[in-house]
Amino acid sequence: MSKSSGFFEKVYEVAVKIPYGRVTSYGAIAKYLGTAGSARMVGWALNASHNKPDVPAHRVVNRVGLLSGKHHFEGTNLMEQLLENEGVKIIDNQIQNFNILFWDPFLELI
DNA sequence: ATTCTGACGTGGG
DNA sequence: CCCCACGCCAGAA
Numbered sequence: 001m002s003k004s005s006g007f008f009e010k011v012y013e014v015a016v017k018i019p020y021g022r023v024t025s026y027g028a029i030a031k032y033l034g035t036a037g038s039a040r041m042v043g044w045a046l047n048a049s050h051n052k053p054d055v056p057a058h059r060v061v062n063r064v065g066l067l068s069g070k071h072h073f074e075g076t077n078l079m080e081q082l083l084e085n086e087g088v089k090i091i092d093n094q095i096q097n098f099n100i101l102f103w104d105p106f107l108e109l110i
Numbered sequence: 111a112t113t114c115t116g117a118c119g120t121g122g123g
Numbered sequence: 124c125c126c127c128a129c130g131c132c133a134g135a136a
Binding site: 030035037039040041 | 131134
């Protein structure tokens, strides 16, 4: 029920569904939106989501669990702080147990 | 209108 | 295993 026609709006709807202490990848969201391959656009959309506090952009990382977007957050490790605050262990900008903490948007379909 | 870049992903060598 | 190149689409110069 994607009421929003905008691509970024859809990204927001998915990102908001990311459970606390869980993370997902840009590609997963892109694939869920049916625009697999355009994972870059997801990141671009999240960039605009900075205005929306409801969108936990810090819970979205790349496919290897690397905080590729931490550089875009305030300070130097705000993204890492937010994640660790949720119990996510991060070493060298990389999420530990990423495969376990990974949340697949498709689970929402179930 | 054209060109480049970008919070990625996949594939080939 | 590591490195390189291409594709995706949207926005800015």
